[in-house]
Structure formats: structure tokens, C-alpha cells
Amino acid sequence: MxxxxxxxxxxxxxxxxxxxxxxxxxxxxxxxxxxxxxxxxxxxxxxxxxxxxxxxxxxxxxxxxxxxxxxxxxxxxxxxxxxxxxxxxxxxxxxxxxxxxxxxxxxxxxxxxxxxxxxxxxxxxxxxxxxxxxxxxxxxxxxxxxxxxxxxxxxxxxxxxxxxxxxxxxxxxxxxxxxxxxxxxxxxxxxxxxxxxxxxxxxxxxxxxxxxxxxxxxxxxxxxxxxxxxxxxxxxxxxxxxxxxxxxxxIEDSGAGLRIAVAGDYFRRGGRPECFAAVDAVAAALGATREVVLPAAAAARAAAFVITAAEGATFHLPRLRGRPQDFDAAVRDRLFAGAMIPAESLLRAQKLRAWFHRRVAALFEEVDIILTPATPCRAPLSGQKTIEIEGTEVTVRANLGIYTQPISFIGLPAVTVPLWTEGETLPIGVQVIGAPWREDLVLRVARDLEKKGIARAPLA
Missing domain, CATH: 3.90.1300.10 (Amidase signature (AS) domain)
Known part of the structure; x- marks a missing residue:
């Protein structure tokens, strides 16, 4: 029972x-x-x-x-x-x-x-x-x-x-x-x-x-x-x-009739083959053939790093001053670095955020849904520090959010849908992204993929 x-x-x-x-x-x-x-x-x-x-x-x-x-x-x-x-x-x-x-x-x-x-x-x-x-x-x-x-x-x-x-x-x-x-x-x-x-x-x-x-x-x-x-x-x-x-x-309406596109350029780099294959499988199931480009997504991610570090450091400054020894050393060091970011850099990051928001809003006048990978790989080993992606050794902690950060940066609604490859014991997700306040659409697509058997979340 x-x-x-x-x-x-x-x-x-x-x-x-x-x-x-x-x-x-x-x-x-x-x-x-x-x-x-x-x-x-x-x-x-x-x-x-x-x-x-x-x-x-x-x-x-x-x-x-x-x-x-x-x-x-x-x-x-x-x-x-x-x-x-x-x-x-x-x-x-x-x-x-x-x-x-x-x-x-x-x-x-x-x-x-x-x-x-x-x-x-x-x-x-x-x-x-x-x-x-x-x-x-x-x-x-x-x-x-x-x-x-x-x-x-x-x-x-x-x-x-x-x-x-x-x-x-x-x-x-x-x-x-x-x-x-x-x-x-x-x-x-x-x-x-x-x-x-x-x-x-x-x-x-x-x-x-x-x-x-x-x-x-x-x-x-x-x-x-x-x-x-x-x-x-x-x-x-x-x-x-x-x-x-x-x-x-x-959300029981199918994805039919929605203008669905796959994000190219930045979102087709920096990951392992399985993350792109998962996006392709979702796109095929939804009949999505169009590709769009989110302009300056790499710059948006960099600006998100700046804002995260600077705002996070400002909020934690009393704790950093009073009890630095009681932080996780890796978290503490990133916050200390954030506290030293020049005001000019933070201002530039905020200006880029406003510009990026306008450009992506214009894109959503042409499409309803954008598909991207959710993560660049399946789950690394617990404690693993680096991972090889596209022939380069990169840090796990900094790169797991490579595809999610540009989306949070401008507050868009997004659902991760889980996919499984035959023979693999670990899943990988695809990000279904919508225009502001269109949670109904991203969940509608997630449900459509679930009904089609493309996305599923079995109990471990």
C-alpha cells in the first residue's frame, strides 16, 4: 500500500x-x-x-x-x-x-x-x-x-x-x-x-x-x-x-496551433550531444521546424553572473563581515568577489538586461514557445568538479546553468520537461519557454509532450 x-x-x-x-x-x-x-x-x-x-x-x-x-x-x-x-x-x-x-x-x-x-x-x-x-x-x-x-x-x-x-x-x-x-x-x-x-x-x-x-x-x-x-x-x-x-x-489542449521554435546559436553550443538530441526529439514531436536566435544570450548570461554576485553580496554583507568562517568557502569567496564588482559593471549589466528584454519580447511577437536544453549534460557524479564538453574541461558548478541563466535574467516562464534515452539510467531535460504570464502555454506544451510519451517522470 x-x-x-x-x-x-x-x-x-x-x-x-x-x-x-x-x-x-x-x-x-x-x-x-x-x-x-x-x-x-x-x-x-x-x-x-x-x-x-x-x-x-x-x-x-x-x-x-x-x-x-x-x-x-x-x-x-x-x-x-x-x-x-x-x-x-x-x-x-x-x-x-x-x-x-x-x-x-x-x-x-x-x-x-x-x-x-x-x-x-x-x-x-x-x-x-x-x-x-x-x-x-x-x-x-x-x-x-x-x-x-x-x-x-x-x-x-x-x-x-x-x-x-x-x-x-x-x-x-x-x-x-x-x-x-x-x-x-x-x-x-x-x-x-x-x-x-x-x-x-x-x-x-x-x-x-x-x-x-x-x-x-x-x-x-x-x-x-x-x-x-x-x-x-x-x-x-x-x-x-x-x-x-x-x-x-x-493544458489539455495540444500543442497544435502554437508557433514553436528551437533556439539556435548559443543554445546549440556548450553542451553534450544528449542535450541537443533531447531538444530535437521534443521539436520533432511538436512539429517545430523553425529556429530563432536570442540575441547576445552569452552576454546576458555574463550580466546575470554580475547581478547575482553583486546583489547577493550586498544582501549578505553583514554576515560576510561578522561570520565569514561559517560560510561554505566556495560560496563565501564568490560573495566576496561580488562585493568588489565596480558600480559601473553593475550598471552596464542592468542596461543589457533592459535591452535583452526588449529584443526577446519582440521575438515573442513571432513565436509562442521557444525550446532549449535545460542542462548541458546528464547528472555528473556527486562531488565531481569538472566535466568535458566539446573537448574542453569545464567546471560543473558554473556550467550547469548555462542555458537557464539567460531565461531567468528577464523573468520568463519556463518548464523543464524530462526525457529518457533507451539504455540510459539518468534523464535529461528540455526547457519550454514562453512569453511573460503565459504559464498556460508552457504547461500546455509540457502536458502535450507527456501525453505523447515523449516526456515522462517515472518514480526512481
Whole structure:
């Protein structure tokens, strides 16, 4: 029974609990059993909120009220506030902070929809990394082959969902931290448009680039969770003043009629053959033959590095001054470097961002969807520092986000869809990118690919 529940989608669990065919308590106990059996190997959870989860399940069973996420077990990256827990953000320093007084806004929304919070998840320190490796809490490991990394910084989120310990999980995405682990762990991962979802109660990294989003094992689950998290939050000044726009009712339409293109030039370089083959397979399934060029994508990525380092360093300056020895040395050194970036360089990066945004917006007047690789390779080994790409040895940490950074840079919505090659034990993802506020289209394409059997997210 435990394995049957762990394999069920969020939508299936909610339907069964709402109909009285399954109790929320049975689902929660099954999820907690999976955590007890698998977390020691995969290191996905840093905290398990067992008492809260069981109490919530008991309440749901007593109320017996249909809810969109009734009894669905989930977990959140440990930079989301959970009432009563210290918000670690993957760091040693934050552990001296008082526990959170309230849940993050989107956690409140999920709780209201009947979802059952299981705990907090491992991540790269302060979300500054792409590997899922953490010197304080240990590395999260890939459920499909634990010798390999999950990707990051939402690595624990990916490990929890791909292993069946949670039906879905929340992550954050500044430069690719949802899309990269979704690609390496074989999941559907959504980074919504910048400003779409409230970030209240989520520990920041780079205010002008931070997004919140989710990872799931189906496109419909991803849409369901996204719809629940929508809603105006007047306490978040960065949130756009847009009405709730449900996408789940729209995503069963096929990709037919959409103008879909493959990104060329920059997005056809810098990766291993498998990442380009995955894009070609998706394009063929969708009948996409057009190629477009995102102008100066390499410069956009470089500017994203500058803004990330400079803004991140400014935010962390009190910690850098007071407790430099308590940082992961690699994170600390990148932040120190960011603190020394000249103001002129930051200004040039921001000007390039405005220019790049205008140019890409013009491109979306001609197409609806753009396809790119999500990562340049399948998951490297945990702890691996370099990888050979196109005959050159490059660093893993800096290059896993080569294709995601130019997209986050201007806040576009994007979904990673997972593909598998026969004979391979590890997946690789393709990025489905849309114009601002068109989450409905990127999820519609993801669902179309899922129905066609091109994209799939099997339990590890």
C-alpha cells in the first residue's frame, strides 16, 4: 500500500481522499514511511515535520471536505518559512535565528488547499549553487543513481519527489535552481514569470532574480500546484498586480496551433550531444521546424553572473563581515568577489538586461514557445568538479546553468520537461519557454509532450 501511494500523482491522491476512498492519515503515514526508508541514503530532508503532518491529516479526515490538494504530501526547500522551524537556507549561520513565526505565503495557500507538509529540504548554501551539495547538511543524491548529484540549488526538492517521498515539492529559482535539478532528476519543474507568485516568507538571494516554483512528477500536478499558489499578497511589493489565472483547465489542449521554435546559436553550443538530441526529439514531436536566435544570450548570461554576485553580496554583507568562517568557502569567496564588482559593471549589466528584454519580447511577437536544453549534460557524479564538453574541461558548478541563466535574467516562464534515452539510467531535460504570464502555454506544451510519451517522470 505504501508503494502504491508513493507512485500516485498529487491529483490522484486528492481525488481519492476527497471521495473518501483513502484517508489523509494513511497517505501521510505512507509518506513518512518512505522518508524513514529512503532519506538516509538520499539526504533530501533536513527536517521532518511529523507531528504537524499527522495533525493536519487527522483534521482533514475529520472535516471530510473535498479540497484540490486534500491529503497530498509535499515538502519545501529549507529557505521557505515553516512556523516553528528555523529557516536554514542551507546555511550554518541562519541556525542561530529564531524559529519562523508563520508559514510562507505559498505554504499557507497549499495548507488551505489540504496539502500536508512533511518538512524542509536540503539545498545549496543560500541557494548559491547548481549541484545540490552542502557542506553543512551533506549532499542531496540523485534517486535514479545515488552516485550522482541532484543538481541545485533545489536538490533536496528534486530528490524527495523523484524518490516518492513527496508527491511534489517547492523550490526556488534565481538562475536555474528548479530547472536544473528537474533536468538531472527527471521531473517536471516550473519557474513562473518573475513577480507572479508571492515570495513572502522565502529567504532571499537576489531580489531582482528570485522566483518560487514547484517540481512534480506530472505536468497536471505542476499546473494544479501552481494554480493553488496564485493569489495577491499585498505584503510582497515585488509581486505583480495580476488576477489569479488558472492554467489547469487549459493544458489539455495540444500543442497544435502554437508557433514553436528551437533556439539556435548559443543554445546549440556548450553542451553534450544528449542535450541537443533531447531538444530535437521534443521539436520533432511538436512539429517545430523553425529556429530563432536570442540575441547576445552569452552576454546576458555574463550580466546575470554580475547581478547575482553583486546583489547577493550586498544582501549578505553583514554576515560576510561578522561570520565569514561559517560560510561554505566556495560560496563565501564568490560573495566576496561580488562585493568588489565596480558600480559601473553593475550598471552596464542592468542596461543589457533592459535591452535583452526588449529584443526577446519582440521575438515573442513571432513565436509562442521557444525550446532549449535545460542542462548541458546528464547528472555528473556527486562531488565531481569538472566535466568535458566539446573537448574542453569545464567546471560543473558554473556550467550547469548555462542555458537557464539567460531565461531567468528577464523573468520568463519556463518548464523543464524530462526525457529518457533507451539504455540510459539518468534523464535529461528540455526547457519550454514562453512569453511573460503565459504559464498556460508552457504547461500546455509540457502536458502535450507527456501525453505523447515523449516526456515522462517515472518514480526512481
Amino acid at each position: 505504501t508503494q502504491e501511494i508513493s507512485r500516485a500523482t498529487a491529483e490522484e491522491i486528492a481525488a481519492a481522499v476527497s471521495a473518501g476512498k483513502l484517508s489523509a492519515q494513511a497517505v501521510t503515514e505512507a509518506a513518512l514511511a518512505e522518508i524513514a526508508a529512503r532519506n538516509k541514503e538520499l539526504n533530501a530532508f533536513t527536517n521532518v515535520t511529523r507531528d504537524r503532518a499527522l495533525a493536519k491529516a487527522k483534521t482533514l479526515d475529520a472535516e471530510n471536505t473535498p479540497r484540490s490538494l486534500a491529503g497530498v504530501p509535499y515538502a519545501v526547500k529549507n529557505l521557505y518559512d515553516i512556523e516553528g522551524l528555523v529557516t536554514r537556507a542551507g546555511s550554518k549561520i541562519n541556525r542561530d535565528n529564531p524559529p519562523a513565526a508563520a508559514d510562507a505565503f505559498v505554504v499557507e495557500k497549499l495548507d488551505g488547499a489540504g496539502a500536508v507538509l512533511l518538512g524542509a529540504l536540503d539545498m545549496d548554501e543560500y541557494a548559491y549553487g547548481f549541484t545540490g551539495e552542502n557542506v553543512h547538511d551533506g549532499n542531496s543524491l540523485n534517486p535514479h543513481d545515488p552516485r550522482h548529484m541532484t543538481g541545485g540549488s533545489s536538490g533536496g526538492s528534486a530528490a524527495a519527489v523523484a524518490s516518492g517521498m513527496a508527491a511534489f515539492a517547492l523550490g526556488s529559482d534565481t538562475n536555474g535552481s528548479i530547472r536544473v535539478p528537474a533536468s538531472l532528476c527527471g521531473l517536471f519543474g516550473l519557474k513562473p514569470t518573475y513577480g507572479r507568485l508571492s515570495r513572502r516568507g522565502v529567504f532571499p538571494f537576489v531580489a531582482s532574480l528570485d522566483h518560487v516554483g514547484a517540481l512534480a512528477r506530472s505536468a497536471r500536478d505542476l499546473a494544479l500546484v501552481y494554480d493553488v499558489m496564485q493569489g495577491r499578497d499585498d505584503a510582497d511589493p515585488a509581486q505583480a498586480p495580476r488576477a489569479v489565472e488558472p492554467v489547469l483547465p487549459l
